[in-house]
Amino acid sequence: METITEYYNGINAGDYYLCDKCNVSKLSLNEYVTNIRDIENSIEKMRYCNECRNYLILKKWKCNVCKSTGNTRNERELTIKHCDKVVSII
Secondary structure, three states: HHHHHHHHHHOOOOOEEOOOOOOOOOHHHHHHHHHHEOOOOOOOEOOOOOHHHHHHHEEEEEEOOOEEEEEOOOOOOOOOOOEEEOOOOO
16 A cells, blocks of 8 residues: 555656666556565665566467477567467466
8 A cells, every 4th residue: 555655646746657677668556566576685676567577577388289398588479489380378
């Protein structure tokens, strides 16, 4: 609850919050509250937009043809292909 109040107090004061990774996207309330990571040896936090947060989380996949597995960080890829076939996301 404190984070929500903090967010709106800043917005009402004319501030905006940028993603700590890309420094381009203004964070929505949902991004500000949920996309948080701790900074090692610090009480400070890093906050990310959804796109940067998704980039930080690996997307794992498995090929339906050869059964090999892999991962990707590119969340803009809607489909991943291996052996010329679309793979299953696991």
